[in-house]
Amino acid sequence: MIDAMNQHYLKELDASIHTKLDIRIQDENIIEDYDLCTIYANLIKNAVEELTRAQTQDRMLLVQVHQGQYFLKILVENSIVEPRDIPLHEEGYTTKADQRKHGYGIQNVKEAVHKLHGTYDITTENQKYRVEITIPCGM
Numbered sequence: 001m002i003d004a005m006n007q008h009y010l011k012e013l014d015a016s017i018h019t020k021l022d023i024r025i026q027d028e029n030i031i032e033d034y035d036l037c038t039i040y041a042n043l044i045k046n047a048v049e050e051l052t053r054a055q056t057q058d059r060m061l062l063v064q065v066h067q068g069q070y071f072l073k074i075l076v077e078n079s080i081v082e083p084r085d086i087p088l089h090e091e092g093y094t095t096k097a098d099q100r101k102h103g104y105g106i107q108n109v110k111e112a113v114h115k116l117h118g119t120y121d122i123t124t125e126n127q128k129y130r131v132e133i134t135i136p137c138g139m
Helices: 002-010 033-053 105-115
Strands: 018-024 060-067 071-079 119-125 128-136
Touching: 002 018, 002 033, 033 060, 033 071, 033 105, 033 128, 105 119, 105 128
Parallel strands: 018 060
Antiparallel strands: 060 071, 071 128, 119 128
């Protein structure tokens, strides 16, 4: 499923964007497909949208999905257009022009992670947006 989402969303990126995918997962069934799609698709879609808005030379996308014995870790880091203060915990926040129809993706990610008893950390620093998610599994 992760491969299918990568193929769907990453095809929109041009070749000048430095993209690194590090997917090490043995069993995608460790969490429900719906939750995996909610979390992963929203993170990848947001990163791709931001990268296509940016027209700088040094755009980058780093995606890591690592399954350990007890945890599934997902990291998505991408360049952002410009440094800005993002109210990361404000429900419904969006950078998109049509604010009425957007701003639900990260909230849905947070709810799915919470439902799975996981943690998330969202930071912006050095013109990069970074989301780290840890979900317990295999217990």
